[in-house]
Amino acid sequence: VHLVQNNRNVAIADCHFYENRGVGVYYDDVNLHQSNITNCHISYNRGGGIVSRAGNVRNIHIAGCDIESNMHPDSPPTANVLLDCTESPYGTAEVAITGCTIQHNHPSPDSANIRILGGSQPSPKLGPVREGHVTITGNVLSDVQVNVHLKDCRGVTLSGNTFWMGFRHNLLVEGCHSVVMGPNNFDRNPRYAYGDAVDSRNGLVFRNCEDCTLSGLHVTNVHGSPAGLVLEDCRRMNLTGCTILDCDHVGLLLVNLTDSRVSGCLIRDDRPGAESVPIKVTGGRGNMIVDNLLPEVSE
Numbered sequence: 001v002h003l004v005q006n007n008r009n010v011a012i013a014d015c016h017f018y019e020n021r022g023v024g025v026y027y028d029d030v031n032l033h034q035s036n037i038t039n040c041h042i043s044y045n046r047g048g049g050i051v052s053r054a055g056n057v058r059n060i061h062i063a064g065c066d067i068e069s070n071m072h073p074d075s076p077p078t079a080n081v082l083l084d085c086t087e088s089p090y091g092t093a094e095v096a097i098t099g100c101t102i103q104h105n106h107p108s109p110d111s112a113n114i115r116i117l118g119g120s121q122p123s124p125k126l127g128p129v130r131e132g133h134v135t136i137t138g139n140v141l142s143d144v145q146v147n148v149h150l151k152d153c154r155g156v157t158l159s160g161n162t163f164w165m166g167f168r169h170n171l172l173v174e175g176c177h178s179v180v181m182g183p184n185n186f187d188r189n190p191r192y193a194y195g196d197a198v199d200s201r202n203g204l205v206f207r208n209c210e211d212c213t214l215s216g217l218h219v220t221n222v223h224g225s226p227a228g229l230v231l232e233d234c235r236r237m238n239l240t241g242c243t244i245l246d247c248d249h250v251g252l253l254l255v256n257l258t259d260s261r262v263s264g265c266l267i268r269d270d271r272p273g274a275e276s277v278p279i280k281v282t283g284g285r286g287n288m289i290v291d292n293l294l295p296e297v298s299e
Contacts, residue, residue, distance in 0.1 A: 003030045010035040019044040023078075024070060027052035027060075027092070036061045043068040048078035049102075056090035062097045067113075069104035077110035080144075083134075084117045091120035091131035098135070103142040106167045106200075111144040119152030119175070130154035130177060136161060143197075146172050154178050164188060165197055169225075171204040179209065183216035188223070201225045210235040217242040227253035227280070231260070240264050246271050250280045257284040265292045 001012060002023075007030055017024035017040065024045040025037060032055065042049045042065060049070035050062060060083075067080045080102045085091030102113040118131040132155035139161045141147040147166040150156055152175045159182035163170040170186045173179055188202060203225030206212065212234070219242070222228040228247030231237055237260040244251040244267045251267040254260075267278040278294040281287075 001025045003027050003032060005030060007032040008034060012036070012040060013038045015040045017042045017045060022047040023051045025050045027055060027057050029054040031056045033058045035059065037065060038063045040065045042070065045070045046072045046075045048082050049080040051078065051082045052092045053084045054087040056088065057092040058094045060092065060095045063099050065100045067100055067102045071105065071108040071111050073108050079112040079115040081114045085120040085131045086117050087121065089121045089123045091118065093131045093133045095134045097139060099138045101140045104144065106144050106165065112146045112149045113141045113144050115149040116153050117151050118154065132156050150176050150179065152176065158184060160184065164192060164202065165200045166202050167200045169205055170202045173206045173209055175208045177209070177211055179212040181214045181217060183218065186217065186219045188221035203227065204229045205232065206230065206234055207232045208234065213238045214242065215240045219244045220246055222247040224248060227251065230255065231257050235259055245269070247276060249276050251276065251278045254281045254284060256282070257287055259286040262289045263291045267292060268295050
């Protein structure tokens with residue numbers, strides 16, 4: 001389905017989009033408000049599953065879909081769901097992605113399940129802005145290089161999702177503002193430890209972000225990454241009530257973090273012979289790190 005020029009009130013339901021050379025559902029530099037994609041199976045489309053590029057797009061609702069492997073190692077990098085605002089002064093916003101299974105395939109370079117590039121061109125009225133107003137909730141996400149990648153976004157909420165097999169990252173958030181993360185499960189289930197799945201790192205990274213709230217995250221068995229969760233060059237971050245368990249190197253790594261709070265977290269590594277540390281702080285200032293339950297670490 002190729003949406004171009006001017007569209008309104010589009011409903012796509014109960015469809016199969018399978019093994020096409022291009023995009024499954026393509027918002028192509030379109031002026032479009034109000035669109036619903038529901039109960040669809042969108043798989044093996046080489047140009048991406050659901051893609052919005054440029055244009056002036058509002059109100060995309062993606063619900064109850066199975067979206068799989070919409071990328072190929074020999075094709076340009078894309079994603080199962082890609083919202084790319086970088087070529088428009090208006091961008092894409094007011095998006096809900098709920099109740100979907102989104103997965104596959106990690107051999108594709110820079111593959112992602114959900115990628116939102118929110119930094120639009122300077123607006124005629126507002127100048128440079130970060131697009132957003134996105135809700136990502138109740139999804140099952142696995143088996144790509146990055147499960148969720150947010151870049152230059154504002155006003156994104158993630159809650160109630162299940163993540164695993166993020167070969168580089170389960171979550172990568174860069175240059176974002178006002179991201180709110182509630183409880184999400186970032187796990188490494190032994191039943192899925194087959195083939196090269198053992199090489200998945202599963203780490204979480206926030207970089208160059210500000211004014212974000214992270215609460216109730218459950219992070220286990222991040223392997224091969226600098227830490228289970230990294231906050232790097234961030235400001236005014238509020239991290240509370242998180243569980244970070246059995247991760248390599250460091251549970252929570254804070255690099256040049258400022259004016260932020262970390263409290264009420266459980267951070268441990270109880271694997272036999274484990275040498276990781278629960279929290280490591282490098283640089284930064286003005287932070288409050290209190291009331292966390294940590295193991296005793298010998299120097």
